[in-house]
Amino acid sequence: MKDELEIFLEKFNVLTLKSKEIPKNAAFVAYSGSKYDGRDFIQEAINNGAKGVIFEAQDFQKKLNLDIPSIAINDLKSKLPSIAAKFYKHPSKKISIVGITGTNGKTTTAYWLSQCLNYLKIKTAFLGTLGYGDANEFKKIQNTTPSAIDLQHIIRESYKKKYKNIAMEVSSHGISEKRIENIDFNYRLFTNLSRDHLDYHKTINEYAAVKKKFMLSEKNGKIIVNIDDKVGESIFNESMLPTEKKISFSIYKKSDIQAINISYNRMSLKFDLNYFEESFPIKLQASGEFNVYNILGVVGCLSAQGFEINEIIESLKSINPVPGRAxxxxxxxxxxxxxxxxxxxxxxxxxxxxxxxxxxxxxxxxxxxxxxxxxxxxxxxxxxxxxxxxxxxxxxxxxxxxxxxxxxxxxxxxxxxxxxxxxxxxxxxxxxxxxxxxxxxxxxxxxxxxxxxxxxxxxxxxxxxxxxxxxxxxxxxxxx
The missing domain is CATH 3.90.190.20 (Mur ligase, C-terminal domain)
Incomplete structure (x- = not known):
């Protein structure tokens, strides 16, 4: 039997947090945030065309005399990932999603992975700092990892546009604020960890714990991990996944996928790729050791998805420079x-x-x-x-x-x-x-x-x- 919220949500096509930009037949979602209280903008949202309002019930004394449908919910912010997933009919269950986390390299790894998958005829969207869409046309987004509402909407729209894969950056803020809850990741990749966002996480250990939580919460899919990184090594060792669902990559330590004999100049790099028990020469239009790690992460993801090594190497030739990265x-x-x-x-x-x-x-x-x-x-x-x-x-x-x-x-x-x-x-x-x-x-x-x-x-x-x-x-x- 449907509950009151489910019956309420059936009236609308879209959920939105933006009071100034109201899509057609949208319900405005309002709760108290770190800087503003969204409930103060309910009237603005209605004036701009909102057809319904979902708002946080707690600590809200203002009397609302609304001419449109509304519903008050306690602890709305924490329930939002679940509400959004239900509203958009759990779109992540219908599409393959790679979640890429770490301090550096998320954008390049996700961007190159999407290019390689598209080359291999797997229609793939990119979602991250640059925006979302394919490499030819991105729509801008506010954060690396959007709100739970926007994420579920983007995934639903990607599915409707016949995308089979999404290569998605996952930020520490997105993990901590539970924006990614109720998303079914098929693959999770860890790049590296160094100091960043300590205004938010307070300590490097807290920051590392957030990244580890995301990686170690994978119970059914596969993980791809840089084990040259200390946090990455601990993730790989602590993961309860069976061996066949874990892929390690590195430059300096023995791993499943390792780069050796690295050399590069301004516009190209070369290395030997030790891929499980085989070795292959690689030459690409990129530069720097940090990009070798990004390429290894891409190779690991493609391997996890079942592609043969000859297909993987061929697809690497399709990668183009990432806007604003070197x-x-x-x-x-x-x-x-x-x-x-x-x-x-x-x-x-x-x-x-x-x-x-x-x-x-x-x-x-x-x-x-x-x-x-x-x-x-x-x-x-x-x-x-x-x-x-x-x-x-x-x-x-x-x-x-x-x-x-x-x-x-x-x-x-x-x-x-x-x-x-x-x-x-x-x-x-x-x-x-x-x-x-x-x-x-x-x-x-x-x-x-x-x-x-x-x-x-x-x-x-x-x-x-x-x-x-x-x-x-x-x-x-x-x-x-």
């Missing part, structure tokens, strides 16, 4: 090369700088900042790595949020032994770096990658590193 922006031979990268953790910054350091550039000029309102502890580590691996550094603004951008810059600079250049305006900082660079130098602009905004206060203001660089290089070309 992305070179070219100009004529008289101007320096410029790279943009999303590196916003100490580990990611170290990876990208070590990669380009080995590529015979005369000097590395780094432009970077650190986000405001987040873990302040990583500023010291990022400053030390920047000074150690870059020849010149310019510290600038990167999503200051509710902090004073100049104070953030000063806070980073104090960890340098030799004072770096400080330029508060990010556009000016980028242009200065390119102006100072010679043609055999490389300018690395780190922190934002694909992002096309700056978070200032509570607003997102349009800003694109790539657009600034392309425009400035064109201007320089015309002058030359």
């Amino acid at each position: 992305e070179f922006i070219m100009s004529n031979d008289d101007l320096p090369m410029v790279m943009i990268d999303y590196a916003h953790t100490a580990d990611a910054l170290e990876n990208i700088l070590k990669c380009v350091k080995n590529n015979d550039f005369k000097k590395i000029i780094l432009v970077f900042g650190v986000g405001g309102g987040r873990d302040k502890g990583k500023r010291k580590a990022m400053a030390e790595i920047a000074e150690q691996l870059a020849d010149n550094c310019i510290i600038t603004t990167d999503n200051p949020r509710d902090e004073n951008p100049l104070e953030i810059i000063k806070d980073i600079s104090k960890y340098f032994n030799h004072k770096p250049m400080e330029i508060i305006d990010r556009k000016e900082a980028i242009c200065k770096a390119i102006t100072c660079a010679e043609k055999d130098d490389l300018v690395v602009v780190a922190g934002k990658g694909h992002e096309d905004y700056q978070e200032i206060g509570e607003k997102r203001i349009y800003f694109s590193d790539k657009k600034v660089i392309e425009d400035f290089l064109k201007e320089r070309e015309l002058k030359n």
Whole structure:
């Protein structure tokens, strides 16, 4: 027998948390969040076309005189993953889902995996930091892992569009806030773990525990794990899955899938792939040890899905560069090369700088900042790595949020032994770096990658590193 909520939900086609953007025949969902109380926006949602309201009953004194159907539910936020899954008819049971978690490499691994699966004629959607859809066209989303409502809706829409697979990034916030509950993952992949999000998780151990919880909760599917990482190794050893449902990958330790004899230059990398008991030479258009790990993760996922090694190797030839990840922006031979990268953790910054350091550039000029309102502890580590691996550094603004951008810059600079250049305006900082660079130098602009905004206060203001660089290089070309 159907309960009151099920009967209520049958009236609508869509659930939404957004009071300003109400789809056709949608029910607005309202509960108290960390910054705002969604219930304060009920009238706005109705004015914008909401046909029903589901709201948190607890601690809500306001009298609602609504002319549309409504229902009050206690502890709504924690029940939302289950409500959303039921509403959208449990779409994850009808489609294969790969959940990819870790500090670095999630986007590249998911992006490349989706490309390989599509090459192998398995229609696959990408879902993560870049948005969702296929590699040719992404719809933007607010978070790496969207809300439980949006996730279930995206999975349902993917199924309706005949996708067979989703390669999905799974963030620590998404795990902690239970956005991914009631999603049936067929495969779970762990990339690595280093310091990040400690403003949210408080300690590295708490952060690691969240990632482990996601990986170790797999009871029926398969896991693919980087065992060079200490947390990854413990996940692999502690998992109760049978041996045939666990795949390990590595560079330095013996594993099921291992890369050895690695070499790379600016545009390509080579290694020997030890695949279980066989060995195969691999050559790809990518660079850096960190990308070897990403490729191994993809190989592990494809193996877990039952593809033969010859199919896997052939599919790797289809991978293209990921937007905003170690992305070179070219100009004529008289101007320096410029790279943009999303590196916003100490580990990611170290990876990208070590990669380009080995590529015979005369000097590395780094432009970077650190986000405001987040873990302040990583500023010291990022400053030390920047000074150690870059020849010149310019510290600038990167999503200051509710902090004073100049104070953030000063806070980073104090960890340098030799004072770096400080330029508060990010556009000016980028242009200065390119102006100072010679043609055999490389300018690395780190922190934002694909992002096309700056978070200032509570607003997102349009800003694109790539657009600034392309425009400035064109201007320089015309002058030359």
